[in-house]
Amino acid sequence: MIRYSEVKRILKSHNLRITDGRIDILEFILRANKTISIKDLEKEFKSLDRVTLYRTLTSFTENGLLHKIPDDSGHATYGLCHNTCDSKNHYHDHIHFKCNECGTIECLDQNVPAFKVPGYLVKATDVILKGVCKTCVIY
Template identity: 55%
Template sequence: MSVKTIKNILKNHKLRITDCRIDVMNQFLNSKSALSQSDLEGEFDQYDRVTLYRTLNSFLESGIIHKIPNNQGTATYGLCHDTCEPHNHHHNHIHFKCNNCGQIECFDDREVPMVSIPTGYQIESVNLIVDGTCANCA
């Protein structure tokens, strides 16, 4: 993906273009798996934690990435596909965590099955993480 394309993505999301945003965006586009803040810290020592944190937050708020909750208490982020708008994320796809390499992937074309909850409750989001062995490790 060219820098020009990345700049366009940022522009389309009304984000100011900074080196850090370009680099982080590029990293997401090139990565098959979801990324955490510490993955990015390991990749870019030219940016401090706060800068990376703010970059992730601005991507999150503008619908470029989504947060993938996991039970380890560390947040991982996956790239959003066309359908997301600021404050209107649609993520009902399944996430997969590999128990061998630890990578988390978005299965964008696999929807979370309908869940049934008692009357009187309203679902806001459903998160499903399936774990096992990824295709790379199998």
């Protein structure tokens, strides 16, 4: 169970102003336990303006609460950062899985390996696996 005080604490610790909308949105994200898109939020929060949802995702991302997951579908998807992120340091060191069947994008526990490219400065790594997820796979 996620408590109101905990949600507030998380917002505060990321230097985000505490508003009713943000509390509800963050609680929803925490509870969802999967990556979310603007569509998910629009479906869930009919009372909040679309623009506000976009801006919330942006500020959450800027302040290290969420990370944007690259996708070739043209729909931005966001996942929760691990506790270590803030506006200065943005690690999202886990890999992602996109299911071709249900479309869900999950954050997996597996960490990304280190890549070294001579002459390049690597600051972040995104790994997106595609295929059939645990829920959709048929043996």
